[in-house]
Amino acid sequence: MSFDYVVPGSLAEASDLLARGGPDAHALAGGTALVLMYKQGLLRPEKVVGLGRLAELRGVRRLEDGGLWLGAMTTLRAIETHPEVAAHSPALALAFASVATVRIRNQATLGGNLAHADPAQDPPPMLVALDATVEIARGLTRRTLPLGELFRDIFETALVPGELIVGIRLPPLAPRARATYLKFLPRTEDDYATVSVAVRLAVAEDGRCSDARVCLGSVGSTPVRARAVERALVGHALTDHAISDAAALVAQEIDPLGDARGSAAYKREMAAVCTRRAIATLRDA
Amino acid sequence: MRFEHTVRIAASRAVLWELLMDIPRVAACVPGAEAVTALDDDAYRGALRVQVGPIRVRLEGQLAIVERDEEAGTASMRLDAADRGSASGVAATVALSLGRAGDLTELRLETEARILGRLGELGQPIIKRKADQIIGEFARNLERAAAARP
Numbered sequence: 408m409s410f411d412y413v414v415p416g417s418l419a420e421a422s423d424l425l426a427r428g429g430p431d432a433h434a435l436a437g438g439t440a441l442v443l444m445y446k447q448g449l450l451r452p453e454k455v456v457g458l459g460r461l462a463e464l465r466g467v468r469r470l471e472d473g474g475l476w477l478g479a480m481t482t483l484r485a486i487e488t489h490p491e492v493a494a495h496s497p498a499l500a501l502a503f504a505s506v507a508t509v510r511i512r513n514q515a516t517l518g519g520n521l522a523h524a525d526p527a528q529d530p531p532p533m534l535v536a537l538d539a540t541v542e543i544a545r546g547l548t549r550r551t552l553p554l555g556e557l558f559r560d561i562f563e564t565a566l567v568p569g570e571l572i573v574g575i576r577l578p579p580l581a582p583r584a585r586a587t588y589l590k591f592l593p594r595t596e597d598d599y600a601t602v603s604v605a606v607r608l609a610v611a612e613d614g615r616c617s618d619a620r621v622c623l624g625s626v627g628s629t630p631v632r633a634r635a636v637e638r639a640l641v642g643h644a645l646t647d648h649a650i651s652d653a654a655a656l657v658a659q660e661i662d663p664l665g666d667a668r669g670s671a672a673y674k675r676e677m678a679a680v681c682t683r684r685a686i687a688t689l690r691d692a
Numbered sequence: 693m694r695f696e697h698t699v700r701i702a703a704s705r706a707v708l709w710e711l712l713m714d715i716p717r718v719a720a721c722v723p724g725a726e727a728v729t730a731l732d733d734d735a736y737r738g739a740l741r742v743q744v745g746p747i748r749v750r751l752e753g754q755l756a757i758v759e760r761d762e763e764a765g766t767a768s769m770r771l772d773a774a775d776r777g778s779a780s781g782v783a784a785t786v787a788l789s790l791g792r793a794g795d796l797t798e799l800r801l802e803t804e805a806r807i808l809g810r811l812g813e814l815g816q817p818i819i820k821r822k823a824d825q826i827i828g829e830f831a832r833n834l835e836r837a838a839a840a841r842p
Binding site for chain 2: 430433444447448449450451524560561562563628664665666
């Protein structure tokens, strides 16, 4: 296999190269997903555009509103270990720390992780549960999307040729809100999740749930927001019974694929179990 | 790997049977199928374009009707196709049967497929999901094509 490898010095140039290159021109960030597909022979690029010199896509910054900006070319490891990330919510750092191994996290980037659109990845459900917005650039044109709308299908996003992910914006966590990320891994520590659940929950002073976001990974062709579960939680006192009933609703919202990590029926069952546990953990925290 | 799909279509069994045995016409209902032409009464050649995210293949090959029984509403087909780019192939047999389901006609497809070469790296779950999407769209197109018949 042979291809042209170019390393542009600006976002506009990268975008232009990709737009002109069509579907056989690929943007290469950390390469942990793409290079594997090249080696498997599933992808045969004509042109590979390396993004390593785009310094403006790298970094973690606290925003004026107390939220967080994560640059697309920041490695998963740099995000996981950044003090501002832990300050925003420890669960966010945990979700990044859950990906594969340290060696891979030192290489893989946020933007690559999102653009790959693998529904078994760890950061997307957590970021969706934290109401992340994705910033997208094409030349000098910018647009933003709620992160959940970026994912269309397995390996498919809403990005058009020439568009690059610039970064992620997270609003600050509300004062009474907490988040957690629960990854169910029955095999090895560095595996993909059998099921994963990210939850953001706020409990008012009267003990009622005032806000809930539930998003699952590995249970469909994209990260799946469990809106029925959220609706069943908000406004209610979080008794064991209420949590169990709400978590059971997750089964109707997901469409897991059976694979080596569990049959579809098993994943459906475990999705409800993990959702219940994640919510109870936050209530008791 | 084995796939089973059952779809219910708002068309009479006779209309559906006629349509299903008219391979170039029925191929027009398959998303991604192209250049389907008859070699003889029971053999056809053509191609199927499939895309999973950035992965794109063009499976080129032949389809043969091995058996057909209009009275029973059953047929079986054999399909052999290859994608040169990824050095992959698909060999499949499809058993088709038509039955009644109230006012609708039930089309049942049982597919036994072998995925050869690099395409197999995608893994069975992704291939199965793609097959489900193609069959789902096929069923909707088939219904439309059946409705368009006099």
